């Protein structure tokens with residue numbers, strides 16, 4: 001692998017940038033691997049990378065039915081933060097945010113992390129009270145968070161409608177200054193390049209169509225490119241989790257729904273933070289290209305239709321133009337949807353399953369982009385040791401029968 | 417946007433309705449069910465890619481619940497039927513289950 005650096009850039013500039021090597025290899029599928037990962041999104045690729053990097057297991061294949069990052073990893077609004085509520089979550093997401101802070105260097109790939117800070121707006125007195133509790137709970141866990149007054153927010157976000165007659169009055173809020181956005185494609189590509197360099201085979205256009213199980217053990221997978229033998233199978237397929245798990249006879253507490261996002265035409269810099277308004281179901285940021293990125297809540301019915309319904313688009317945009325009136329005169333450039341995997345407690349499931357050798361990473365729902373480094377590290381550990389990584393012990397599949405739910409509906413359900 | 421045929425009010429737009437998730441879930445006997453069975457009843461869902469039997473509420477209309485069979489990929493509505501009726505046969509649908 002050729003390292004990316006200022007020197008390499010200069011060297012290739014002299015050659016007219018015609019001789020850059022491929023970022024990752026495109027090998028033929030072999031008939032046997034030590035570990036097979038289904039799903040070439042951020043979680044699958046990060047898992048493969050940490051299997052090779054930390055555990056020295058490099059006879060690994062990542063099987064992706066489409067193209068790398070073509071699922072939710074390439075469709076999300078790229079927000080990272082660690083201000084969840086319960087200690088189990090905060091511990092996990094803080095680990096992930098710290099990993100993001102060093103990820104560009106770790107992968108030798110610029111993920112364009114901008115820690116611009118994430119502001120949550122309270123649009124009622126009661127919401128502000130809940131925010132104080134939330135912000136304090138996070139501080140107690142040693143993670144940065146700070147309550148903001150209405151006046152502070154007005155100075156930080158001049159686009160907000162702060163007039164007396166505003167439909168959604170801003171009573172205050174809180175900020176996590178280390179939160180921010182990064183480039184989602186770069187996260188997928190960076191992990192793919194680094195994993196491939198360590199010997200991992202990344203196979204695109206390869207759909208898993210069946211899982212061989214006998215005596216309650218994984219034996220291999222059937223794919224659109226042939227059969228593969230393996231004793232260890234990791235699944236990171238987001239919205240298709242129940243479909244793929246069913247191939248191994250495993251049922252999951254997951255429902256697939258569409259979450260959509262949209263971007264405006266590009267404009268000059270006018271928004272310096274990610275601004276969320278959990279009760280009003282709208283959050284916005286400005287991309288490096290100048291587009292205003294807008295997201296909201298998920299569609300309310302089960303769906304595998306990767307597009308999003310008009311009523312959700314309307315609801316999000318209604319809120320957006322009420323909160324930020326200048327948006328009403330901008331053009332919407334694109335709108336899209338991704339299929340998200342939602343668990344009853346809006347928390348992830350990284351776990352062993354009743355089938356030996358079958359490991360799952362699912363339930364990332366509307367907020368698993370920020371979790372890619374920690375989720376990959378945790379699934380890799382779980383696969384390598386056949387035992388959960390300490391960070392994800394609370395997020396096991398059996399928590400539902402034990403009644404140990406981690407109900408992050410408030411912190412994870414709407415905000416991303 | 418779906419047009420949904422409410423059994424009482426006729427064809428109305430999707431935003432008047434709320435989906436209540438999978439239908440026909442039988443409640444096990446709480447005294448006899450194991451923790452696993454009870455958790456499966458509370459949390460596990462079929463979540464199929466294709467035809468799905470689900471409950472809908474005409475929230476901003478008559479306020480009644482009813483059942484619907486709907487394809488979760490195309491969103492095509494395959495059948496509308498009363499709350500207590502059994503699952504309709506969906507034989508004309510490729511991959512359709514009874």
Ligand SMILES: Cc1cc2nc3c(=O)[nH]c(=O)nc-3n(C[C@H](O)[C@H](O)[C@H](O)COP(=O)(O)OP(=O)(O)OC[C@H]3O[C@@H](n4cnc5c(N)ncnc54)[C@H](O)[C@@H]3O)c2cc1C
Nearest residue numbers: 039041042043065071072073076077079208338368369370
């Ligand atoms: C609109 C939107 C906005 C979001 N915003 C945020 C945000 O701001 N912050 C945040 O933290 N999270 C956000 N999320 C959530 C986040 O994008 C996801 O949780 C995360 O990307 C999941 O990563 P993954 O690798 O598990 O799944 P994916 O990236 O979806 O990858 C799964 C892959 O599996 C493949 N696959 C499926 N079935 C098979 C099969 N049978 N064989 C082979 N391959 C298969 C798919 O093609 C896909 O590429 C958002 C999601 C959406 C849709």
Ligand SMILES: [Zn+2]
Nearest residue numbers: 422425474478
């Ligand atoms: Zn009605």
